[in-house]
Amino acid sequence: MELKRFDGMKKDELSMIEVAHAILEQKGDVMDFSELVEQIQKFLGTSAAKVKKNTPQFYTDLNIDGSFISLGDNRWGLRSWYPIDSIDEEVTHSTEEEAPRRKKRKKVSAFVPNVDDDVIDYNDDDPEDEDVVLVDDEGVVVDDESTEDLGEYKSDLTELGTDEDEEDELPDGIEGSLTLIDEDEEEDDFDSEDEINPI
Numbered sequence: 001m002e003l004k005r006f007d008g009m010k011k012d013e014l015s016m017i018e019v020a021h022a023i024l025e026q027k028g029d030v031m032d033f034s035e036l037v038e039q040i041q042k043f044l045g046t047s048a049a050k051v052k053k054n055t056p057q058f059y060t061d062l063n064i065d066g067s068f069i070s071l072g073d074n075r076w077g078l079r080s081w082y083p084i085d086s087i088d089e090e091v092t093h094s095t096e097e098e099a100p101r102r103k104k105r106k107k108v109s110a111f112v113p114n115v116d117d118d119v120i121d122y123n124d125d126d127p128e129d130e131d132v133v134l135v136d137d138e139g140v141v142v143d144d145e146s147t148e149d150l151g152e153y154k155s156d157l158t159e160l161g162t163d164e165d166e167e168d169e170l171p172d173g174i175e176g177s178l179t180l181i182d183e184d185e186e187e188d189d190f191d192s193e194d195e196i197n198p199i
Helices: 016-027 033-044 048-063 084-096 144-168 183-196
Strands: 069-070 076-080
Touching: 016 033, 016 048, 016 069, 016 076, 033 048, 033 076, 048 069
Parallel strands: none
Antiparallel strands: 069 076
């Protein structure tokens, strides 16, 4: 791709943001970010490693520079193409007019090992995992597993329940000899001690 704007200039002195502006201006249409970066790399003739290194700064510059506008889905255009009132319309209409969603491409990175085998998919619904709610005679929610275990021992548990009631009734031992003290009496006792031993 040749950009007339930069005729006679050294390509190594141009910034990615300047080249991006010229590419979008010459093409006259919205471009995906990845396509824009690819065109910049071709024009500047730089290595993929250098472009990859500079891409985060370039993306930041695109966001900060007022002459570019993001139109959603990582598509970029020039702000001068849109009157202020139509910017919101362009962003919303472009999402509504899209064809059915295409399958997401799996991104592969040479820096991250493939760990898909160890990943648990929590969105995978299993028909056996459907929640069944059981309610016993007393209106208490009981899960399936506990009813299987309780079947044999239910009579034993009811007998244990009656024993607990008997244990709650304590003989009148130490508890019977305890006395309750009224707070007003405590304050009176405390005041009388202060009068005896003034400091």
